[in-house]
Amino acid sequence: MTGTHRTPITCCLAVLAGALVAAAALTGCTTAVSVHTPAATAKVSTASWPTGRLYHTGRTDLELVMPSGAHSLHVDFSCTSGLYEVAPAIGSMDSRSGSCGGAQAFDFDLGTTAAGSHVRVDFVVPDDTRFAADLRFSPNTFRPDPATKKECAALSTLVQTFWNADQAHDHGDLTDAGWAQKTASAKGALTALSESTQHDGTTGGLLGTVIPPLASWLTGDGYHPGGMLHAPLGDFTAADSLAGQICSANGTPMVISSSYGG
Template sequence: MSRTTTARILAAALSAVLIGAAAGCTAVQSRPTTHPAVSTAGWPTAQVYHTGRTSPTLTVPAGARSLHIDFSCTYGLYSVGPSADMDRREGTCGGAQSFDFDIHSIAAGTRLIVDLVVPDGTRLAATMNFSTAPFAPDRATAKQCATLATVQEAYWNADQGHDHGDVSDAQWTERTAAAKADIERLANAAEKHPASAGLLGTVLPSIAGWLTGAGDHPGGVLHAPLGDFTAAETLAGQICTANGTAMVIHSSYGG
């Protein structure tokens, strides 16, 4: 028998062994990991109707990752938040507000105190319930709120300075120039790319339209008449607050 014939026989035998081994093997399929669904039946909720400040308490159930609060009050300033060391939502009463708070790091069984702060004599209503859904601020909206806060701060301080006689017309224009460019950029981006415009996308054009148009003068923000601009400004503040990224305005003259 030649070497070539022998090699062919050995190759055929080896192939038969491999095929037979493969036929005898059973494929092992991985099973998907399943997590038991969290039942929210029996989870604590609260409905509060009160005059003045109140602090209801809720026990955090196992599996809760966020706390949802629907809130409204009649007049004055409000502050809403669970426990003293968490972010709070603050603003002016008027209309219903919805807030979500991240509580995933709070242990189940914790008695969570929720502060609902309004002036004495102010009526408030609140509905509170836990959720398995996590809460995190919308990133695009957070960036918009931060930029809009600097815009409002620039106009606010320039207007106040002008009212006090510390800022001339020319200085007012100089101090608001960068803010005007920022609000125009935000509004243009929101109109060109609405899908990625964040939650403020619908109100930015109204704010920019006023600041670059009829309101482009000393006192245009501080003494703005009620209308589209003031409504958009109020709505922007509510959106940023609900997103957990409230706008903070530092006034050089107080107020």
């Protein structure tokens, strides 16, 4: 999963690592996430707005000029195999990433993008992967699911603590005792977060289903130096990858500031 904005895949080191290892463990799996709905705004005629359609093999990009009255960009996407990333290259817009399989639908915020701007979208897939994409501007304002946004922010802070403690230990800057002291409060907070998502299923949402296996490892058998950074493939690495995809799809990607390397 990076002190930069997470574009897991421009994304964080921890999330990118999680996505790659989980893909190896869960070949053929995919996550279709729909945790938010763009809010309706005043009616605007979209008949003359530019659209984009692609049926392509390997990485490519497509550029559209943003029309007046647009507030978000909607992308329908599907690919045959491997990992993908759909990344608008403008301003602070984030990317969406995951494993191919099934149809995905993404909404990107254009709230700070001026009409007339050239919006380029990069589609990153393996060289032999074929994908289809449909791009359309929308007058609707993109609004992330607030509960998921809050959980993603909390999880980012906790994962960052374990990530940096493992890195410090690997570099010889923390002893075993120092590592335990550094992660003690994060361990307790992660346990509490896991319990709250299980007790309150109405607000836990999709992310609430993967936080318990994350917590189970990081507060149990994986609670030791290297447990986050060098975790074996399994439930934890899969949950780690899925958490990154869920937060990214909500438009609130996990942000990890690494003390070693950015």
